[in-house]
Amino acid sequence: MKRIFTRIVFLALLFVSSWAVAQNTTITGRVTDAADKQPLPGVSVTLNGTTTGTQTDADGKFTISAPANGTLTFSYIGYANQDVAINNRTTLDVTLTTSTKAIEQVVVIGYGTQRRRDVTGAVGTISGAELTKQPVQTPTQALQGKVAGVQVIGSGQPNSQPQLRIRGTGSVLGGANPLYVVDGVLTDDIRNINNNDILSIDVLKDASAAIYGVRGANGVVIITTRKGKNGPPVIRYDANAGFRELSNKLQMANREQYISYLRDANPGDVARDQSPLTYPGTTDWYDAVLKKGLQMSHNLSLAGGNEKTTYFFSANTFTDDGLIKTNSFDRYSFRSNIDVKITDNLTFGTQLSLSRSNERPVPLDGVYSNVYRAAPIIPAIDANGRYGNTSLWGNLGNPLLSLDKTINQTVNNRVQGNVYLEYKPIKSLTFRTAFNTDAYWNKQRNYNAQFNADGNTFTTAGGSQFNNFSTLFIQNDQSFRSIWDNTVTWQQSFNKHNITVLGGYTQEYIKTDLFSGSRRNVPQDPDLWYLDVGNPEVGASYANNGALFRRLSYLGRVNYSYAGKYLFSASFRADGSSRFKEKYGYFPTVGAGWVISEEDFLKNSKVISNLKLRGSWGQLGNDNIDQGLFITTATLNLPYFFNNSLNLGSAIQDIKDPNLKWERTTQFDIGLEYGFLNNKLTGEIDYYNKKVRDALTNVTIPGILGDPDGIYVTNAASYQNTGVEFAIKWSDKIGKLNYSVGGNINYNKNKVVGLNGGQALVGGGIGNQGSITRTDNGQPIASYYVLQQTGIFQNQQQIDAAPTYNLNGYAKSVGGMMFADVSGPNGTPDGVIDNYDRVFSGSYQPKYYGGFNIGLSYESWDLSADFYGNWGNKIYNGRKAFRANGNDNVEANYVNNRWTPSNPSNVDPRVIAQNLPASTYFIESGSFLRLNNLTLGYTLPADLLKRIKINKIRVFAASQNLFTAKRYNGFTPELFTSDILASGVDLNGYPTTRTFTFGLNVEF
Structure with missing residues (x-):
């Protein structure tokens, strides 16, 4: 039965x-x-x-x-x-139909997402499609001019990571770079990310970054990579290839101009014709060491899935040979993003990125910088195939020889990714745990070959230029970072209420190890570049160090909206860090918004499509300091005499502050988002006030305490950035022509508001000019602090009437510089020109920066143009200021415009010699406007492609940095430096490049 x-x-x-x-x-x-x-x-x-x-x-x-x-x-x-x-x-x-509600866009806000219309913070977003229009190595380069309040400072050097300043510079000793979050992985370096893999970038500019606690003070850049979708496999191939060239070449003095200048600067030394003055030609040293460099990228991706599993795979190669002859860079990367729906309420996923790069960098300091100074009367390579000996005339090495004999190699391997598990017991509740990791292994080899001039097998140069022995330097470093995130999210809607509550904790572990060593007399064969091959008894050195630190954090957030028009958010994070004696810091934030356009009196408006007022306040932290900065340590094996015998002992030589704490940033923001005429016209306006307190700075201590430097680092400074951001965009169509025009501009005022017992920070030193910048109360960070040039001495009467000069050997002379007597030891003019007369003379930080963009599409054609620029900043021309001796070359326009008896200039002095004082003469305008990207594309008709079963084929031509309108006389007004106190001092910068590429996008 x-x-x-x-x-x-x-x-x-x-x-x-x-x-x-x-x-x-x-x-x-x-x-x-x-x-x-x-x-x-x-x-x-x-x-x-x-x-x-x-x-x-x-x-x-x-x-x-x-x-x-x-x-x-x-x-x-x-x-x-x-x-x-x-x-x-x-x-x-x-x-x-085209969506007119751009406010429905979903943005990533950290540990979750939110509809843009519900966001109470200042979040800038750019899509991956916008990034891929620019054939650049890193996504941050493509951000330039795209997001209001974000300043991107790039470099033409391959494998360099651009610097981002979000709403100004907020720290000096604690670092000013933002935090990057790639699919949940916290990192400081995104040079391994392939632009074609990016779905979107969201920039947290205000206190909304407080959800990241001690890492959010300088803003947060959240990168979301692509994932697969339910559907048939989609194969994409994206490629571009082209070349890079020098965008702006400095015109240096030729043979005739240089000799004319020499006879004025060194009349006794060049009064007669002598070698090398008898060399008939002119050497353009920039032509000798620069080249047109290949740039190429190939990317292949596969995406698809079904209702249970979705996948995205990509492989990429990127090549950038740079501009300097020995420079090269290659990167290979692979990405795998997989999501598996194990059951209806349990999901498992992985995001994995593997990359390997090979680089031959160039030594900019001391090698490439000599190109500017090398005499044009010396051949780069003479008729006998020997390197020209510039050391006989100018006391510096042949730049081409130095580059050829300096062989630097760096190999980087990196693994970045995460594994997550997400469980939804009920529709409104989500538990998520994720293990994130970021690890790299670097190997660096720097080899300086032996060469001399005595006729042996290593002969490559004549005269006195030589390197008696080869040197090999090897460094192996590795880093492992792991982050374990655990969050629970509850989201519920009822009646007109919508609420999302997030809670969780994270654990972070970071360990670094470094080993380095050097040996002399290592053979030239690269297969023998190992430390045990060289001479262990002469010039050998070794170092082995590392660091280990941990963070433990608790976080919570509430987002609430009523009727889609009244918004509220609040978050709190408690961060514990092993970098401080007082382990925990607490970082709250609150925000509110009012969607005015949802009110009855505007809801049916035909003019106003969207109008939202929002504001936020919060505190953020910065723990970017050395691991042991607060720990007092003793120096071992110090020799001392006792009872007439030499002994070894220990002593505390560095005085440290055991109570170091977080740099804390308090930020207030109020913004208005708008959309008119069915959101054809959109944009936003923001005002922000960001103040950093407890910032790290140097404090002088008495020498009797035993610290050899006489300073110690403590929390004794405050900085402030206030500003206004404005963004606007118009999108519409005329017949088959679709077009958009948009732009953004940011005004920022940066200043030091209190050193609180700390001393002014100085930096940017150039030879015997001393420090160029000074960070002091009431001034922007790294302001120029120099003498004020008032003219040129035209006759002896002016010299006799001028104040006395006490300027490290620089004397008054006809054709020499005149300076203002501003102050003395007592604060009033004292009839002496010395360092007391230095004045603040602007800074590298622009008052305004931003960009504007144009996009057009007509049938199968598309055209886009992106502009970027800044205004109101200054640059210190350190190239012109640094003079090793009177035989250094000079720029052609200086030779033509300098003071002579027949050309009584009141601007350019007769001679720019080694001992010329730091002054406003070397300060120039840094304002510029650049056509950052110009792209023209053509998409083949769909009717043609469907016959061969191809979804899309697009070909395009693009140019980066096609032209720059600027006033600065150097290579570029956009200067890249890792030293905040040396910002704006142009000394050894890599030359700016112009790029031309052709590309192809294919989708199957």
């Missing part, structure tokens, strides 16, 4: 399931744009209430199996979602 019953039940279930299957219908259709009727490829088509779905092909067509009474949902980025009831139909043609 039981067996019969079982069979009956089985047959009944089989009948029901067969009936259900029979009700499924194969539905075909086509999706087009409602405006121009063009097909839309890649539209997501899903059965409502399930995960079953597909995507449209290149012609906008789709096929799906679904119940005859079901509903299909059509979704596509930039378009409004549309639900279509099947109603027993087998063919559905659907048109999608």
Whole structure:
């Protein structure tokens, strides 16, 4: 009886399931744009209430199996979602309209996402599609001019990471760079990220970054990489290739100009014709050491999935040979993003990035910098194939020889990624645990070859230029960072209320190890570049060190909205760090918003589409200091005499503050977001006030305490950035022409508001000019502090009437510089020109910076142009200021404009010699406007491609830095330096490049 019953039940279930299957219908259709009727490829088509779905092909067509009474949902980025009831139909043609509600965009806010309309903080967003328009190595380069309040300082040097300043410089000794978060992985370096893998970048500019506690004081850049979608596999191939060249070449003095200058600067030494003055040619040293460099990128990706598993894989190669002849860089990267739905409420996922790079960097300091100073009367390579000996004339090495004989190699291997598990016991509750890691292994080899001039086998140069022995330096360093995140999120909507509550804790572990050593007399064969091959008894050195520190953090956040128009948010984070004696710091934030356009009196407005007022306040931290900065240590094995014998002992030589604490930033922000005319015109305005207190600075201590430097680091400074951001964009279409014009500009005022017992910080030293910048009360960080030039002495009468000079050997002379007598030891003019007369003369920090962008598309053609610039900043021309001796070369325009009896200039002195004092003469305007990117593309017609089963083919031509309008006389007004106190001092910067590339985008 039981067996019969079982069979009956089985047959009944089989009948029901067969009936259900029979009700499924194969539905075909086509999706087009409602405006121009063009097909839309890649539209997501899903059965409502399930995960079953597909995507449209290149012609906008789709096929799906679904119940005859079901509903299909059509979704596509930039378009409004549309639900279509099947109603027993087998063919559905659907048109999608462009979404006019940009405020529905979802942004990443840290440990979660939020609709942009509900965000109470200042968040800037840029899509991956915008980034890939620019063929650059790092995504931060492509951010330039795109996000209000974000200043990007780039460099032409391959494998350099651009510097980001979000709403000004907020620290000096504690670091001013933002935190980067890549798919949940916290990092300080994103040079391993392939631009084609990025879905979006969200920049937390205000107190909303406080969710990251001690890492958020300088802002947070959140990078989200691509994932697969439910649908057939999509294969993409993206490639570009081109070359880089010098964008702005300095015109140095030629042979005739140089000799004319020499006879004025050193009349006794060049009064007669002598070698090398007899060399008939002119050497352009920039031509001798620079080249056109290849730049190339290839990227292949595969994405797809089903209702259980989605995947995204990509592989990329990137090559950048740079501009300097011995420079080169290659990077290889692989990414795997997989999400698996184990059950309806349990999801498992991984994001993994592997990269390897090979680089041959160039020594800019002391090698490439000599190109500016080398005499043009010396050949780079003479008629006998020997390097020209510049050391006989100017006391510096042949730059080309130095580059060829200095062989630097760096190999970097990096693994970055995470594994997560997400569990939803009920629809409103999500538990998530994720293990994130970021690890790298670097190997560096620097080899300086032996060369001399005595005729032996190492002969490469004449005269006195030589290197008696080869030197090999090797450094191996590695770092491992792991972060374990555990969060729980509860989200619920009822009536007009919507609330999201987040809670969790994270653990972070970072360990670094470094070993380095050097040996002399290592053979030239690269296969023998090992420390045990060289001479262990002469010039050998070794170092082995590392660091270990941990963080433990607790975090919570509440986001609430009522009726979609009244918004509130609050977060709190407690951070514990092993870098401080007082382990924990606490960082709160609150925000509120009012969506005015949702009020009844504006809800049906035909003019105002979106109007939101928001504000936020919060405190953020910065623990970016050396691990043992607060720990007092003793120096071992110090020699001393006792009882007439030499002994070894220990002593405390560094005085440290055991009570060091976080640099704490308090930031207030108020903003207005707007959209008019159906959101054709959109933008936002923000005012912010960001004050840093307890900032690290140097304090002088009495020498009797035993510290050899006479200073110790403590929390005794305060800095402030206040500013206004403005962004605007207009998007519309005229017939088949779609266009958009947008821009942003930021005004920022930076100043030191209190050193609180600390001493002014100085930096940017140039030869015997001493320090150039001074960070002091009431001034911007790293302000120039120099003498004020007032003119040129024209005659002896002016010299006799001028104050006395006490300037390290610089004397008054006809054709020499005049300076203002500003102050003396007592604060009043004293008739003496010395260091008391230095004055603040601007800084590298711009008062205004921003960019504007133009986008056009007509049928199959697209054109985009991106501009970037800043205004109100100054640059110190350190190249011109640094003079090793009177035989250094000079710029051609200086030779033509300098003071002579027949050209009584009141600006340029007769001679720029070694002992010329630091003054406003070397300060120039840093304002510029650059065409950052220009791209022209053509997409082949879909009707043509569908015959060969290709979804898309686009070809394009692009140029980076096509032109720059500037007033600065150097290579570029955009200066890259890791030393904040030397910002704006142009001394050894890599030359700025112009890039021309051609590319291809193919999708199958």
